[in-house]
Amino acid sequence: MAETQIGLQTLPILPTSNAVLFPHVVLPLTVARPKSIAALEAAMATEEKLIGVFAVRGGQSFDQVQTKDFYQVGCKAVVRKLSRQKDRIILALQGLERIRIIETLQNEPHIAVRYEDLPLPVDEGAEIEAMARTMVEKANQIQTLSEAKATASIGETLAQFRNPLERVYLLASILSFDAAKEQSLLEAPTRHAALRLMNDYLDYEIQVLELQNQITSKTNAEITREQRDYVLRQQLKTIKTELGERESTEGDIELLREQLEKAQLPAVAQSEADRELRRLAQLTTASPEYQTLRSYLELVAELPWNVSTTDNHDLARAQKILDEEHFDLKEVKERILEQLAVMKLNQAAHAPVLLFVGPPGVGKTSLGASVAHALERRFERMSLGGLHDEAELRGHRRTYVGAMPGRIVQAIRRSGVRNPVIMLDEIDKIGQDFRGDPAAALMEILDPAQNCDFRDNYLDLPFDLSQVFFIATANSVETNPGPLLHRMAILRLSGYTEEEKIQIAQRYIVPRRLKDVGLTSEQLIIQSETLAKMIRGYTREAGVRQLERTVGAVARKAARQFAEGRTEPLQVKPGLLHELLGTQRFLEEKLRQRQVPGVATGLAWTPSGGDILYIEAATLPKGRGLTVTGQIGSIMRESADAAVSCVWSHASLLGIPPERFTEANVHIHVPAGAIPKDGPSAGITMATAVASLLSGRHVDPNTAMTGEITLAGLVLPVGGIKEKVLAANRSGVTRVILPKDNKRDLEEVPQTTRSEMDFVFAETILDVWRIAIPSLNLKAPVAAAIF
Ligand SMILES: Nc1ncnc2c1ncn2[C@@H]1O[C@H](COP(=O)(O)OP(=O)(O)O)[C@@H](O)[C@H]1O
Ligand SMILES: [Mg+2]
Numbered sequence: 001m002a003e004t005q006i007g008l009q010t011l012p013i014l015p016t017s018n019a020v021l022f023p024h025v026v027l028p029l030t031v032a033r034p035k036s037i038a039a040l041e042a043a044m045a046t047e048e049k050l051i052g053v054f055a056v057r058g059g060q061s062f063d064q065v066q067t068k069d070f071y072q073v074g075c076k077a078v079v080r081k082l083s084r085q086k087d088r089i090i091l092a093l094q095g096l097e098r099i100r101i102i103e104t105l106q107n108e109p110h111i112a113v114r115y116e117d118l119p120l121p122v123d124e125g126a127e128i129e130a131m132a133r134t135m136v137e138k139a140n141q142i143q144t145l146s147e148a149k150a151t152a153s154i155g156e157t158l159a160q161f162r163n164p165l166e167r168v169y170l171l172a173s174i175l176s177f178d179a180a181k182e183q184s185l186l187e188a189p190t191r192h193a194a195l196r197l198m199n200d201y202l203d204y205e206i207q208v209l210e211l212q213n214q215i216t217s218k219t220n221a222e223i224t225r226e227q228r229d230y231v232l233r234q235q236l237k238t239i240k241t242e243l244g245e246r247e248s249t250e251g252d253i254e255l256l257r258e259q260l261e262k263a264q265l266p267a268v269a270q271s272e273a274d275r276e277l278r279r280l281a282q283l284t285t286a287s288p289e290y291q292t293l294r295s296y297l298e299l300v301a302e303l304p305w306n307v308s309t310t311d312n313h314d315l316a317r318a319q320k321i322l323d324e325e326h327f328d329l330k331e332v333k334e335r336i337l338e339q340l341a342v343m344k345l346n347q348a349a350h351a352p353v354l355l356f357v358g359p360p361g362v363g364k365t366s367l368g369a370s371v372a373h374a375l376e377r378r379f380e381r382m383s384l385g386g387l388h389d390e391a392e393l394r395g396h397r398r399t400y401v402g403a404m405p406g407r408i409v410q411a412i413r414r415s416g417v418r419n420p421v422i423m424l425d426e427i428d429k430i431g432q433d434f435r436g437d438p439a440a441a442l443m444e445i446l447d448p449a450q451n452c453d454f455r456d457n458y459l460d461l462p463f464d465l466s467q468v469f470f471i472a473t474a475n476s477v478e479t480n481p482g483p484l485l486h487r488m489a490i491l492r493l494s495g496y497t498e499e500e501k502i503q504i505a506q507r508y509i510v511p512r513r514l515k516d517v518g519l520t521s522e523q524l525i526i527q528s529e530t531l532a533k534m535i536r537g538y539t540r541e542a543g544v545r546q547l548e549r550t551v552g553a554v555a556r557k558a559a560r561q562f563a564e565g566r567t568e569p570l571q572v573k574p575g576l577l578h579e580l581l582g583t584q585r586f587l588e589e590k591l592r593q594r595q596v597p598g599v600a601t602g603l604a605w606t607p608s609g610g611d612i613l614y615i616e617a618a619t620l621p622k623g624r625g626l627t628v629t630g631q632i633g634s635i636m637r638e639s640a641d642a643a644v645s646c647v648w649s650h651a652s653l654l655g656i657p658p659e660r661f662t663e664a665n666v667h668i669h670v671p672a673g674a675i676p677k678d679g680p681s682a683g684i685t686m687a688t689a690v691a692s693l694l695s696g697r698h699v700d701p702n703t704a705m706t707g708e709i710t711l712a713g714l715v716l717p718v719g720g721i722k723e724k725v726l727a728a729n730r731s732g733v734t735r736v737i738l739p740k741d742n743k744r745d746l747e748e749v750p751q752t753t754r755s756e757m758d759f760v761f762a763e764t765i766l767d768v769w770r771i772a773i774p775s776l777n778l779k780a781p782v783a784a785a786i787f
Pocket of ligand 2 (some may be wrong): 364365366425
């Protein structure tokens with residue numbers, strides 16, 4: 001029936017139940033099943049008498065055997081001897097070469113297949129030789145151990161074959177391993193692999209034989225029991241882990257299922273979770289995927305899909321809480337209360353996004369916590385400082401190794417509710433680089449049109465953020481992308497005056513610090529003059545953070561004295577600060593009382609509050625043009641140009657000989673050169689410095705100024721008046737020149753500060769100079785007489 005043709009190699013198949021036929025090996029067999037007899041008959045009917053011999057896989061029933069039931073690698077054999085008995089055939093087969101089934105051609109009356117040869121590559125070398133020799137040694141050892149008194153030693157038999165692979169095959173059939181082992185020897189892809197396998201199996205045989213000998217030997221009873229115990233214990237352990245593992249997997253999954261049910265997921269999320277749960281059930285706990293999938297499902301179950309707190313809309317109470325926790329900040333509190341009122345009236349409305357802007361330590365972060373407190377919402381703060389990877393906000397996809405949900409989802413999970421107050425602290429400090437643009441991700445998070453189904457990459461399910469009350473903070477809004485700002489209501493908190501700081505310290509900071517260290521206000525008394533000295537000598541800031549730290553240090557020092565036995569109260573007078581805190585960190589800023597011509601005092605706004613700024617001008621040898629130094633931006637540079645030109649056009653008025661402009665050039669330096677500065681507000685200060693330089697007259701050291709200048713000498717309004725005035729006041733400046741159009745901004749400055757200083761409102765540069773350079777004796781307003 002089967003033919004051998006070129007291009008179509010087919011064979012009848014003889015399946016064997018527990019013997020593997022190897023190439024070069026002769027195998028005696030008895031065949032009784034009709035299907036096997038039919039296969040043999042088919043082989044005998046051909047000239048070559050070839051048949052394929054394939055071992056049936058363990059556990060397969062032999063009676064209805066089909067191609068799929070046996071290993072796909074077998075051996076082509078030639079029928080050597082055959083004797084027909086009544087109901088069976090006794091025969092000898094000689095193995096020829098390895099073959100692999102390509103397809104089954106028929107299953108009845110016998111199996112026939114199309115096949116291909118599967119020759120082994122010939123690999124040679126010292127290692128192969130060494131393994132072959134070891135194999136022979138081990139075989140001899142086995143013969144000794146098994147006390148099999150065969151006619152010829154195995155070693156001698158093997159020696160007849162030169163080819164190591166033939167030795168492997170022969171040895172395998174002599175030693176009769178179990179069928180699976182024999183099959184893997186037959187399937188070994190290289191000689192090297194076959195030899196290694198064989199050596200492993202031989203080692204195993206040797207161990208078994210040695211153990212057997214020990215067990216049967218009566219003199220070694222002790223070892224026998226130990227060994228047997230060991231074997232039993234090992235088996236028990238295996239059984240236990242098998243059982244235990246299954247139990248814990250099922251328990252795990254059941255628990256997760258319950259938790260997921262309790263979480264009341266939205267329908268989309270639920271069906272996704274169910275699917276993942278089914279997938280989890282199919283994994284073994286040992287697989288790494290099991291753990292990742294499990295922690296994912298844990299997150300899904302833990303998220304507050306349907307948990308929220310009820311807002312307290314009692315506005316009077318809210319006001320009380322805000323006042324109790326923060327001094328002053330009247331306008332900001334008003335604005336917050338308005339927002340709460342809106343939320344009270346329209347509870348379906350999206351929670352607003354507030355942005356608190358102000359220098360460090362003015363209470364932005366803690367005010368956010370107060371808002372949550374007033375509303376009775378949970379509060380979660382996340383600092384965005386230094387964040388530049390979008391994935392930190394939105395998470396990494398789960399396919400990413402070590403993936404985690406982003407910070408937003410983490411915050412929601414921590415809060416345990418879907419409507420917490422989430423503080424996005426320091427959003428002006430977020431960066432942007434190749435890992436994506438966190439600001440863009442933030443926009444989506446804050447956009448009420450999009451955030452009702454926010455998608456974290458890890459969670460990969462929509463989560464509703466629309467009930468979250470976001471409050472962002474920033475030191476300045478200059479660096480924030482505009483579109484982000486449009487999404488938020490900006491509330492400004494500016495720095496505090498010394499008087500306000502003392503109040504904050506007395507009412508909030510000192511009581512808090514006392515409580516921290518376990519002292520009472522009877523035990524430790526810090527006088528207000530002492531607080532003032534602390535503020536001036538140990539801090540330099542717009543807010544009260546350093547002050548809080550300094551008070552804390554004093555409180556700890558005091559606590560120690562009490563712990564060491566002090567009983568009488570401690571009055572901290574200003575003189576005691578040196579002993580408690582060491583030398584002053586900041587010398588009380590003394591205004592330069594004597595200034596050379598060419599120096600004028602300006603006022604600058606900085607993210608950490610305001611500061612005074614000495615602008616210096618000097619003449620340079622001819623031909624250098626205008627030089628401006630001090631890390632300044634292009635706007636400030638242009639402002640310097642305008643200032644010099646403005647002075648030039650007023651030269652005669654100032655009594656400056658025109659040659660001075662042709663003989664020499666001007667260098668303007670804005671100090672603190674390490675800090676980048678920009679903006680037009682130093683214009684009048686630069687013009688004053690240059691005017692002073694070229695006229696050789698001093699600028700009044702107690703006067704500071706801010707304002708933009710035009711070529712014609714007009715003074716234009718600028719920003720940051722409150723911070724600048726407070727800084728001037730801190731520094732002991734007694735008179736401030738401001739643009740006339742900034743007059744109304746002065747209302748922001750506390751009355752106490754205003755009453756301590758003189759303010760001059762300038763329309764033109766001549767108004768500035770008249771006050772700042774008194775020796776010029778500019779009498780009448782002559783702004784119109786410039787050209
Ligand atoms: N107006 C205020 N009243 C009471 N405490 C304040 C006030 N402003 C700031 N503080 C306190 O100063 C400390 C620093 O405030 P913080 O919120 O960290 O400032 P910011 O976030 O603006 O840098 C906090 O302990 C805060 O309670
Ligand atoms: Mg803060």
